[in-house]
Amino acid sequence: MTLSSDPKNSGQPGNFGNMALVAGVAFVLLACLQLFYSAFYSIHTDLAGAALSGRLALSLGDSFVDYSLYFPPAEQVWFTLAAWLSDLTGLRLDLTIIAMTGVALLFSTGLAYHIRRVTVGASPLFLIGSIAVLVVLPVLYKNVFGLREHLVVLGLWPYLVLRLSDPEGTKIGLPLRIVVGLWMGATLLLKYLYALVVLLVELADAAVQRKPLFLLRIENLISGAMVALYLLLWLVLDPEQREIMGAVVSAIDANLTSTRINLEQAGLHGALALFFVMLGFIYKLPVRVTAIGLGLVIAAIAAAWIQSRWYSHHLFPITMAYVTWLWMIHRQTKLLWLVGLAIIIARPVLGEYVNSRIYQVTVAELDAAMDRSAIPIDGKQVGVLTMHPSPFNQHLAANGAVRWNVSMNNSYVATALKPLDRPENEGVIPPPVTLDDPGMQMLHDEMLRLWEDKPPEFLILDESTSWPLQFVEVKWQEVFAEDERFNAILAGYEPVFEHEGEWLDFTVYKRTQ
Secondary structure, three states: OOOOOOHHHOOOOOOHHHHHHHHHHHHHHHHHHHHHHHHOOOOOHHHHHHHHHHHHHHHHHHHHHHHOOOOOHHHHHHHHHHHHHHHHHOOOHHHHHHHHHHHHHHHHHHHHHHHHHHHHOOOHHHHHHHHHHHHHHHHHOOOOOOOHHHHHHHHHHHHHHHHHHOOOOOOOOHHHHHHHHHHHHHHHOOOHHHHHHHHHHHHHHHHHHOOHHHHHOHHHHHHHHHHHHHHHHHHHOOHHHHHHHHHHHHHOHHHOOOHHHHHHHHHHHHHHHHHHHHHHHHOOOOHHHHHHHHHHHHHHHHHHHHHOOOOHHHHHHHHHHHHHHHHHHOOOOOHHHHHHHHHHHHHHHHHHHHHOHHHHHHHHHHHHHHHHHOOOOOOOEEEEEOOOOOOHHHHHHHOOOEEOOOOOOOHHHHHHHHHHOOHHHOOOOOOOOOOOOHHHHHHHHHHHHHHHHOOOOEEEEEOOOOOOOOOOOOOHHHHOOOOHHHHHHHOOEEEEEEEEOOOOEEEEEEEOO
8 A cells, every 4th residue: 555645735734624534534443443343353362361461450459469470560551551441431341452552553643644744745645544554454464453562563653754754853843752752662661672673773874874863862762761761660670570570481481482493584584675675776765765674674573583482473563664664665666566575575464364263263162152151250250271372361351251360371381391292292181290490380379379369250271272382282180180279279169161162172160169
C-alpha cells in the first residue's frame, strides 16, 4: 500500500474536516476491533496471560507482592489498568485490552499523521494506510495484536516518521518532540531491548549527516532517560530482582536457541536487507535512507538474538522494519521491484497466519467443552497447570475468571525434563521431576504458596501439549508424584469434568475442603 504525502491535500491543523475524519476513523476502528475479537477471533494466548496476571494483581491487592516474583513494573501497570477498566466498564477483559491497544494505535498513527502533514503535507491516505498496516499485519502475523512488541512498534512509528520527515529538525517544534519522546519512552518500557532501534537509527543518521549533536535531540534524551531510569530503579538498585530474572531465564532454558541457530536465523532474516542495499545503489537512493533502513533491520534482528528465541512475536518487529524500509523507498524505486519485495515480505506473514489456525481451533474446542461441562467460572479463582501454548488463558480472560497463577505456564518443568527429551523416549511419560536448580525451586514454590495460602475454587490440569518438549509427554500427577506439597493441595479437590478431544486433554477439579 502506498502511503501518500501529497502537499496539495494538506490542510491547516485542527480544521473541522480533518477532525471529523479522525473521529470517524477512530469510531470505525474501535468498533471493528471489538466485533472481530468478540465474534470471530480470540486474542493471543500471551496477551490473555498477561492480562490475567493484571487481573490477579488487582484481586490480591497489596498481597500480590508476596506471591509474584516476576512481573515487570511497566507490564503490571498496563495490564492491571486493563483489569481495572474491565471491572469499571463491564467489558470483557480480553476486549478491554484490545480496546486499550486500539486507542494506543489511534494515538500513534494520529501523531505520525500530524507530523507528516505538517512537514511534507501528507494526505489522509497516510493516516488510513498507517492504521491499516498496523492493524492488519499484527493480526495476520499469528495474531500478535496487542503484544508488547506490537505496542513498541506503535511507539516507534511517530518517531520514525519524525526522523524521516524532518531530517534537519527545523519543522517540528519542541512541544511535539517532547510528546514523541514521552510516547516512545513509555512504550519502550514494555520491551526495553528495542531501544536498540533508536540507538542504531540515531547513530546512522548522525554519521550520514555528520552531525553528532543530533544524538542529543530532545526526543532521544527523554526516551533514553525514561528507559535508563526504569532499569535503574527496577534492576540495578534491586539485586533481588536481578536474581529473580536469572531464575526466570534459567526456567525457560528449554525454549532458548543455540548460538548456531541464532546465526542461522540472523542470516535468514537479514538476507533481504542485502537486496534493499543493492536497490539503494542501483537507484542512487539517499544514503541516509539506506542507513536508517539497515539500522532498523539490524536492531530488530539483534533484539531477537539477545532473547535467543525466534517466535512469531520476536520476528514481527523484523518484518515491520522491512515494511518501513519499503515505504521509505517506494517513491524512488520501480514498481516491479516494489511488488517483488512486497511478495517476499508477505510470504512469512501469510505463513504465520496459516499457522495460527491451530490456536483458534483449540480455543473453539475448549469453549465448547466448558459450555458442555456447565461449570460456572465467571468470577471464580482457577488454578491452571499447563504447558505453553494453551487456550486456557484466552478462555479464562473471555469468561471473567481469575487465573490463580502468578506465571502464565510451567516452563521450568520443560527445562527439568529436557535431558530426557530424546527420540528413543518418544511417547514416554517421564519420571517425577527433581527440581534441584534454585531458580526452578523458586518458581515452583511461588505457585504452591499461593495455592496453599489461598486455595483456588477450581484446578485445571491441562495435558494437551508438552511443548517445547518433542518426545516425552508431561502428565502432571506423574511429574509431581513425589512432591508432597502438590499432592497435599490436590487431595483437597475432586475431579468434576474430563475432556479428551481432538486437540485438548484436560481435567477440571473442584475444591472440596
